[in-house]
Amino acid sequence: MKAGKNQGEPVLTLEDITFSYGGSAVLDTISLAFNPGEFTAVVGPNGCGKSTLLKVMAGLLVPARGLALLEGQPIPALSRKKLAQRMAMLAQSNEAPAGMIVSDLVGMGRFAHESWLSRGTRDDQAHIDAAMRTMAVTDLADRRVGELSGGQLQRCRMAMTLAQDANILLLDEPTNHLDLKHQYALLETARMQAAAGRAVIAVLHDLTHASLYADRIILMDGGKVVADGSPADVLTPENITAVYGITTVAKAFGRAIVHLPESAAE
Amino acid sequence: MKAGLGLVLVAMAFFLLCCLHLSAGARFSAPSLVFDALFDHDPRNYQHVVVIKQRLTRLVVAGYAGAVLAVSGLLLQKILRNDLVSPSTLGINSGAVAFVVFGIYLFGLTGAALFWPALLGGFAAVAVAFLAAGLVSKGGRDPLSLILGGAMTATLFSSATTFAISLDPDLFGNLMGWLVGDIGNFDYQPLAWLWPIGLAGIGFAFFLCRQIDLLTLGTEQAATLGADPRLVRAGTLALAIPLAISAVCVVGPIGFVGLVAPHITRLLIGETGRPALAFCTLCGAVIVIAADIAARTLLAPQLLQVGTVMALCGGIAFLVIVVATLRRRAA
Amino acid sequence: MRRHFTIRLGSAVHFPIDLRPALVLAVLSILLCIGMLYALQLGSTALSMNDVIRWLLPWQDADAETSAIMLLRWPRVTVAILAGAMIATSGYLLQVVSRNGLADPGLLGISQGGMAAVVIGAALFGLSPAWLAFASLAGGFATALFVMALAWRLSSATGLILVGLAVGIALSAAIEIIMVRGGILQFARWLAWSHGSLTSVSVGNAGMVALWAAVLLPLSLIASGQMMPLLLGHEQAAGIGASPRRLSLLLTMMAAALVAPIVAAVGPISFLGLIAGHIARTLVGERPGAVMPVAMLCGALILLIADTVGRTLFLPVIVPAGILVSIAGVLAFLIAARLSRSSR
Numbered sequence: 001m002k003a004g005k006n007q008g009e010p011v012l013t014l015e016d017i018t019f020s021y022g023g024s025a026v027l028d029t030i031s032l033a034f035n036p037g038e039f040t041a042v043v044g045p046n047g048c049g050k051s052t053l054l055k056v057m058a059g060l061l062v063p064a065r066g067l068a069l070l071e072g073q074p075i076p077a078l079s080r081k082k083l084a085q086r087m088a089m090l091a092q093s094n095e096a097p098a099g100m101i102v103s104d105l106v107g108m109g110r111f112a113h114e115s116w117l118s119r120g121t122r123d124d125q126a127h128i129d130a131a132m133r134t135m136a137v138t139d140l141a142d143r144r145v146g147e148l149s150g151g152q153l154q155r156c157r158m159a160m161t162l163a164q165d166a167n168i169l170l171l172d173e174p175t176n177h178l179d180l181k182h183q184y185a186l187l188e189t190a191r192m193q194a195a196a197g198r199a200v201i202a203v204l205h206d207l208t209h210a211s212l213y214a215d216r217i218i219l220m221d222g223g224k225v226v227a228d229g230s231p232a233d234v235l236t237p238e239n240i241t242a243v244y245g246i247t248t249v250a251k252a253f254g255r256a257i258v259h260l261p262e263s264a265a266e
Numbered sequence: 267m268k269a270g271l272g273l274v275l276v277a278m279a280f281f282l283l284c285c286l287h288l289s290a291g292a293r294f295s296a297p298s299l300v301f302d303a304l305f306d307h308d309p310r311n312y313q314h315v316v317v318i319k320q321r322l323t324r325l326v327v328a329g330y331a332g333a334v335l336a337v338s339g340l341l342l343q344k345i346l347r348n349d350l351v352s353p354s355t356l357g358i359n360s361g362a363v364a365f366v367v368f369g370i371y372l373f374g375l376t377g378a379a380l381f382w383p384a385l386l387g388g389f390a391a392v393a394v395a396f397l398a399a400g401l402v403s404k405g406g407r408d409p410l411s412l413i414l415g416g417a418m419t420a421t422l423f424s425s426a427t428t429f430a431i432s433l434d435p436d437l438f439g440n441l442m443g444w445l446v447g448d449i450g451n452f453d454y455q456p457l458a459w460l461w462p463i464g465l466a467g468i469g470f471a472f473f474l475c476r477q478i479d480l481l482t483l484g485t486e487q488a489a490t491l492g493a494d495p496r497l498v499r500a501g502t503l504a505l506a507i508p509l510a511i512s513a514v515c516v517v518g519p520i521g522f523v524g525l526v527a528p529h530i531t532r533l534l535i536g537e538t539g540r541p542a543l544a545f546c547t548l549c550g551a552v553i554v555i556a557a558d559i560a561a562r563t564l565l566a567p568q569l570l571q572v573g574t575v576m577a578l579c580g581g582i583a584f585l586v587i588v589v590a591t592l593r594r595r596a597a
Numbered sequence: 598m599r600r601h602f603t604i605r606l607g608s609a610v611h612f613p614i615d616l617r618p619a620l621v622l623a624v625l626s627i628l629l630c631i632g633m634l635y636a637l638q639l640g641s642t643a644l645s646m647n648d649v650i651r652w653l654l655p656w657q658d659a660d661a662e663t664s665a666i667m668l669l670r671w672p673r674v675t676v677a678i679l680a681g682a683m684i685a686t687s688g689y690l691l692q693v694v695s696r697n698g699l700a701d702p703g704l705l706g707i708s709q710g711g712m713a714a715v716v717i718g719a720a721l722f723g724l725s726p727a728w729l730a731f732a733s734l735a736g737g738f739a740t741a742l743f744v745m746a747l748a749w750r751l752s753s754a755t756g757l758i759l760v761g762l763a764v765g766i767a768l769s770a771a772i773e774i775i776m777v778r779g780g781i782l783q784f785a786r787w788l789a790w791s792h793g794s795l796t797s798v799s800v801g802n803a804g805m806v807a808l809w810a811a812v813l814l815p816l817s818l819i820a821s822g823q824m825m826p827l828l829l830g831h832e833q834a835a836g837i838g839a840s841p842r843r844l845s846l847l848l849t850m851m852a853a854a855l856v857a858p859i860v861a862a863v864g865p866i867s868f869l870g871l872i873a874g875h876i877a878r879t880l881v882g883e884r885p886g887a888v889m890p891v892a893m894l895c896g897a898l899i900l901l902i903a904d905t906v907g908r909t910l911f912l913p914v915i916v917p918a919g920i921l922v923s924i925a926g927v928l929a930f931l932i933a934a935r936l937s938r939s940s941r
Binding site for chain 3: 413426582591
């Protein structure tokens with residue numbers, strides 16, 4: 001895996017993806033490519049299709065038209081295990097049985113690498129330990145899920161996703177339930193995973209966070225990609241007005257771009 | 267649709283079904299005959315006697331049971347903020363039956379005295395349902411938990427009933443119809459002293475209507491709007507349960523009126539306010555009268571039990587409601 | 598790290614077994630053996646433990662009286678143990694699929710579907726018990742498929758349970774209409790069967806149940822290794838590489854198959870799956886690989902005790918095991934609820 005942005009072939013490609021639910025088109029002819037070493041944030045208003053996009057990429061939803069390709073192979077053609085070995089997803093819903101032990105939860109990230117007769121190997125354990133260290137949850141290893149706070153649970157789930165050791169990380173609103181300190185920590189982890197050569201794609205609802213950590217931002221509205229590029233190029237007041245329907249003034253603080261409503265800006 | 271229009275429609279349906287009920291039976295009676303039987307009664311005319319002594323009494327019993335069960339169901343659904351509860355799905359009916367059966371077996375109670383074990387059984391069932399619901403979801407306010415708790419309660423009490431019956435089946439021989447819920451030819455007798463309960467209950471429901479409506483907004487919201495949530499909640503439960511029991515004592519456990527009537531009410535005119543309550547009352551009466559007509563005519567001359575007809579239709583209705591509710595939530 | 602030992606065979610086999618579940622299983626197995634001995638001994642005609650053991654040992658001859666009694670008792674005891682295990686397994690499978698600890702084949706309509714098929718098979722076609730098992734299977738499968746189809750779109754766990762509940766209620770009503778035909782005695786008898794009764798278990802029944810158990814119980818144990826991702830919900834399960842929809846369907850079908858012969862031979866027994874699953878999870882945690890075998894043994898033990906108590910404690914009345922399971926089980930459940938509430 002090479003570090004740096006835009007190195008080599010795209011690992012994940014979407015060609016003319018269209019997806020409908022019921023009558024309306026939730027995704028409308030979307031074509032995108034994702035490279036290793038890049039942290040992409042997908043943002044947009046409620047109902048714009050960003051979560052659906054992620055699910056199509058994860059192979060959870062089959063598009064009505066178009067192709068989703070993982071390293072050149074069509075995603076529906078791959079078995080779930082094969083897919084999971086190369087692509088990990090952190091789902092939005094943080095369901096987990098209250099009685100489950102944290103080390104078991106994180107251990108589930110190794111499911112794709114296990115077989116009927118072989119699991120819990122030293123290699124598996126090494127990945128689990130490393131993931132728990134990265135997410136600072138090693139001291140929670142013997143606790144039960146029911147005893148954890150929302151934030152602790154989310155970090156343990158992120159550890160599970162890291163333990164999967166896949167080249168592509170899909171994160172669906174990963175900062176939900178986290179307080180500020182842990183939000184930044186998780187985003188920083190995501191950025192470092194990208195720096196290590198993985199392709200990280202996260203659905204985020206906070207534009208400022210997205211601008212601060214992501215290399216690339218995809219702004220969506222009504223099932224279409226409105227803008228795709230660096231934070232400065234995408235998060236312009238014109239785009240914000242067009243998509244969110246509010247007039248804002250952009251202020252930059254280092255990498256971060258903050259949008260304030262016109263009336264409050266002075 | 268507007269409440270006024272709804273009320274008119276349901277009143278018309280009620281009137282029509284009453285007429286149909288009095289005419290229908292093993293042998294169809296012409297409307298003119300029914301009219302004569304009612305207003306120009308000839309005690310020596312056998313057909314007049316059938317209309318008055320058999321059909322009219324059944325009509326009154328059916329209407330009462332339906333009205334009272336429907337109101338009970340509406341109150342339960344509003345106060346527990348759960349579309350799927352009803353006297354049957356919460357286990358109230360099963361609890362009442364179990365306690366009555368034990369009352370007969372252990373204490374040899376009969377007649378009017380059975381109201382008390384039935385009432386106790388109803389309250390016990392609700393308590394058990396809440397306890398069971400609390401076991402799985404902390405707090406137990408999750409709608410599904412309550413329904414499952416009710417299902418467990420119903421099974422528990424029906425097991426107890428089965429046990430008691432197996433100890434001495436002959437003792438319960440003439441109760442078989444009541445056990446599955448039926449309108450017998452003599453059910454109007456217990457009704458004679460039970461109807462004040464039903465009437466008072468419905469009256470109180472109208473009185474409390476406004477406060478109950480406030481509670482449907484959530485306990486905290488209701489409190490800040492001026493109602494006393496715990497008092498209203500307790501009061502409504504104390505109202506809903508005896509209402510249901512008064513029906514069970516007369517006709518046995520008839521399910522699903524309490525579930526379906528509020529849903530129809532909600533669909534047509536919403537569940538808020540006194541007009542909705544009135545609509546629900548009439549709607550319940552209409553449903554049970556219709557079920558009784560079906561029970562008496564579907565396999566004539568053989569009689570079906572109203573309870574089983576209601577259970578079958580109600581079960582299917584429950585299924586439709588569940589699927590529709592889930593579709594709506596998933597969309 | 599939890600204490601465990603691992604079965605290793607080169608690089609292909611690396612199978613860790615946790616110590617605690619292994620210990621629990623050992624204890625439960627011993628309890629079950631003891632229970633079986635007592636169950637064979639106790640009854641309306643008491644036998645001495647000596648007679649029982651002599652009858653069990655193949656190289657000793659038992660006297661004629663013991664053999665005669667055993668002929669009636671051993672099928673019953675065998676079916677109690679196997680049925681308990683199978684129902685508990687079925688319940689646990691459904692609990693994992695629906696992600697709800699209250700799921701149970703009786704609550705999801707599967708038992709009722711089997712019952713309906715049995716009632717129709719017996720009343721309309723006069724089928725023999727062996728065929729009734731297949732009828733029950735067909736009924737259970739059909740119901741499970743129907744429920745899953747209705748709840749398919751909504752891969753929400755709640756939907757599955759609610760739809761199952763509704764279907765179960767509708768089916769019960771339909772069955773009731775058929776059964777209310779005869780007088781109070783037939784009604785009482787049907788009521789008893791509908792709550793699960795081992796009274797009329799024959800050698801043939803025992804053989805049939807044993808056959809189904811021999812196939813399905815090992816299959817369930819193997820499946821338990823792949824079930825864990827389902828606990829995280831369908832989305833996340835797919836995210837880590839499982840195929841949740843296919844697995845859910847398969848497991849639900851297995852659950853239906855597990856109760857089919859039981860419904861035919863004994864009638865449906867509600868709550869056993871729920872209780873056994875709950876106890877197992879309290880003892881060994883959430884890992885399906887550990888819970889499944891423990892639930893099997895718990896279920897076997899509970900039903901064995903319920904049946905033995907039912908036919909000895911209230912003599913001359915014989916209380917159907919299903920009723921005892923329901924009453925005792927729900928009461929135990931409620932006590933557990935009070936305890937866990939007061940400890941919070």
